[in-house]
Amino acid sequence: MRSAPLTLFAITGLFLAACHSVSSPAETNEVRADVTAYTEAFVFDGEAFVARTICVSDRVIVDCPARAGTSVSLSGQYITPPIGDAHTHHFDGPFTLDWHISIGLQSGAFYAMNMTAMTDEVVRIRDRLSGPGNVDVASSLGGVTGPDSHPAEIYEALALGLRSYEQQLANQDAIRASRRVADNAYYVVETPEDVAAKMALLLAHDPDHIKVFLRQSERYAEGWGKWGPGGGVDPELLPQIAELAARANKRLAIATSSVSDFREALKVGAFNATHLPCYQETDGDPDSPYYDVPLPEDCLLSTEDAERAASGGMSTTFIVTEWSKDRPQKYLDWEQQNISLLRDASADMVVGSNAYGSGMTEGLIAGVEKGIFDASELLKIATMTTPKVIFPDRAVGCLDIGCEASFIAFADNPIDDVTTLRELTFRLKDGDVIELAAAE
Numbered sequence: 001m002r003s004a005p006l007t008l009f010a011i012t013g014l015f016l017a018a019c020h021s022v023s024s025p026a027e028t029n030e031v032r033a034d035v036t037a038y039t040e041a042f043v044f045d046g047e048a049f050v051a052r053t054i055c056v057s058d059r060v061i062v063d064c065p066a067r068a069g070t071s072v073s074l075s076g077q078y079i080t081p082p083i084g085d086a087h088t089h090h091f092d093g094p095f096t097l098d099w100h101i102s103i104g105l106q107s108g109a110f111y112a113m114n115m116t117a118m119t120d121e122v123v124r125i126r127d128r129l130s131g132p133g134n135v136d137v138a139s140s141l142g143g144v145t146g147p148d149s150h151p152a153e154i155y156e157a158l159a160l161g162l163r164s165y166e167q168q169l170a171n172q173d174a175i176r177a178s179r180r181v182a183d184n185a186y187y188v189v190e191t192p193e194d195v196a197a198k199m200a201l202l203l204a205h206d207p208d209h210i211k212v213f214l215r216q217s218e219r220y221a222e223g224w225g226k227w228g229p230g231g232g233v234d235p236e237l238l239p240q241i242a243e244l245a246a247r248a249n250k251r252l253a254i255a256t257s258s259v260s261d262f263r264e265a266l267k268v269g270a271f272n273a274t275h276l277p278c279y280q281e282t283d284g285d286p287d288s289p290y291y292d293v294p295l296p297e298d299c300l301l302s303t304e305d306a307e308r309a310a311s312g313g314m315s316t317t318f319i320v321t322e323w324s325k326d327r328p329q330k331y332l333d334w335e336q337q338n339i340s341l342l343r344d345a346s347a348d349m350v351v352g353s354n355a356y357g358s359g360m361t362e363g364l365i366a367g368v369e370k371g372i373f374d375a376s377e378l379l380k381i382a383t384m385t386t387p388k389v390i391f392p393d394r395a396v397g398c399l400d401i402g403c404e405a406s407f408i409a410f411a412d413n414p415i416d417d418v419t420t421l422r423e424l425t426f427r428l429k430d431g432d433v434i435e436l437a438a439a440e
Helices: 008-022 097-107 119-123 152-159 165-170 172-177 192-203 217-222 235-247 259-267 303-312 329-344 361-369 375-390 418-422
Strands: 031-044 049-057 060-062 067-073 078-080 083-088 109-114 136-139 143-145 186-188 209-215 251-255 315-319 349-352 407-410 424-429
Touching: 031 375, 049 078, 083 315, 083 349, 083 375, 097 109, 097 424, 109 375, 143 192, 152 165, 152 172, 152 186, 165 172, 186 192, 192 235, 209 235, 209 259, 217 235, 217 259, 235 251, 235 259, 251 259, 259 303, 303 329, 315 329, 329 349, 349 361, 349 375, 361 375, 361 418
Parallel strands: 031 067, 031 078, 083 109, 109 136, 143 186, 143 209, 209 251, 315 349
Antiparallel strands: 031 049, 049 060, 078 407, 407 424
């Protein structure tokens, strides 16, 4: 007797049975030996902390399997992406490198953007500016500036062995005459021909980005200030610098001391203003070479400025070490007005340390305690926005599937108590656990 032909229902049943046999319970629960699961923690999502397990394989955050090869309980700790430092002068040479790596790893700042250093010294340490056990650093090498302008006075003083402020004040003539680290720590341009020559010299060393100094550029033609508040690059030369940087596929970061500088940076498509105009008190010491009495029009952005920064993708850096200082109320008021404008425009705000030898922690705490930002917003800026601005082509500043497997953890919720930023309890960098002893 011939068998009856298979019906559609029978065929469907056989297909489902086959699928069921392929996905048997034993195989579904197969251990993924290559995956480590970090469990029982609360993970920052940009606004709050939520209970979640993070799984890691091959230096990347992955979808959690049914069974991970290794499980690590973080027992109620609070996880964020690592902190970014968007304005540092650390990572400037082999003699200080271990110290600077230690500051970064201890404080959880695994990403840094150097904003001027000795070119030939940074070139010597490039192989240690990324990867497991290191802080990942993008460096400008030396900065582009104008004649008799910042930062020449700092680097020439150091080259002459004049380290204290008192020594530097007493030896101004010698410092001004020195050219020991020209075309190394800084590159002076005064003419279009200078720009072509000095940019070629700098670009030959392959900086990660280009740093340009503007210092109240609206008064450049007066020759005003120079080593004090004024000086920097002639704004007429800025488009040429920007064009050469773009040809070399290098982003442009511009130091802005006034609103006019900020607007010049916007005109040429800079990716970052390295500090907010009037971020630092200049009228406290009439004997200082940096003495200046700023006016509101020098310091306050407009709504249009903020909107142009947002549409053009230019971030603005806030220097957290300034937040730790006692500053006159007018500087605080100006800063708050500028923050409100940038926030309303959805322009990127990032944070940096700037002060040599300092980390990020105390400044971030001061920023919250003084009401400059609330803890949740500042935590997002420091751990999400800032790393992405430093390394825009990498999956950093996030804890989602596909993001790089780096994060830090705190004993308590830093949104509830910002001082817990001092209490790092766990560090993972590129999939490797960093032990406290290794970071000391």
